[in-house]
Amino acid sequence: MSEAIKDLLKKNHMSVTDSRLQILDMFYHAPGALAHADIEKKASDKIDRVTIYRTLQTFEEKGIIHTIPTADNSVKYALCKDQCAEGHHHDNHVHFVCDKCSKTICLDDVHVPEVKLPKGFQPHQSNMVVNGFCSDCRS
Amino acid sequence: MSEAIKDLLKKNHMSVTDSRLQILDMFYHAPGALAHADIEKKASDKIDRVTIYRTLQTFEEKGIIHTIPTADNSVKYALCKDQCAEGHHHDNHVHFVCDKCSKTICLDDVHVPEVKLPKGFQPHQSNMVVNGFCSDCRS
DNA sequence: ACATATTTGCAATTGTGTTGCAAATTTTAT
């Protein structure tokens, strides 16, 4: 099962270690985005807090995961659907945060619409986060 | 000069204090959004860290300022253009963050477009942040 | 299998935000 994950690490020129395999595996099986705390809790063999921070940072730099700009300023991460270029993300999809179960989901197929900015502004990247009830939680 | 600011405080049933006048004044004269740290630095008569936190929180509850969901998960505040209802914000404008000077600006006239969500998702609120170069910084 | 390079875990440190409480300030009623 973890062969594919190992390959992903190798393809990105990273050493294959237990922590990395375990964390990447979590992302592949998670229902939505993961926060540092989620990973810390779920890790079966305890992984050091610091290692988790460093792993997330490395994954992000390599373009394997991306951070999600939530409205409540908490930090969550999710897999980049298509590999992003190293040091350069290009995922322009909308993110959804459920107000009830607080699951955070990448809507890979919904991409952020363009907006017309006032004169002089030069846009590089747009982020959009929608809050509401997810399909599991709406009554 | 601060008469208008005093009135705003009174209108919202808040005691008129030096810290509040000073902080509100900063917002009225700031070029963009302010972070807690900005206020702490700029305050001429030093205002206690805790007082700043509490003042920002109160202003937000009263609908005088709103938080801005930046992509880097830092917390910034800006004036609500029209008074928001107490405990209920209704500003649906796009925010712009400059990648060079990192000024954060409310684009009051650009409002967040609707997006079509997948089946089952029930949206309540949308936030959009655009990064790029502001009118002062584009070359 | 060994030497080299990378990663990990620990301890210590920094940063951010919160809470309780007494002193100071503001408001309200007189």
Place this chain on the structure above:
DNA sequence: ATAAAATTTGCAACACAATTGCAAATATGT
């Protein structure tokens, strides 16, 4: 204008999140 009541402030202490330096452990390339 003054005194009592209510609110706000500043300080100390705390809780939690995140970063750094460094030695020990693990992974890689030959």
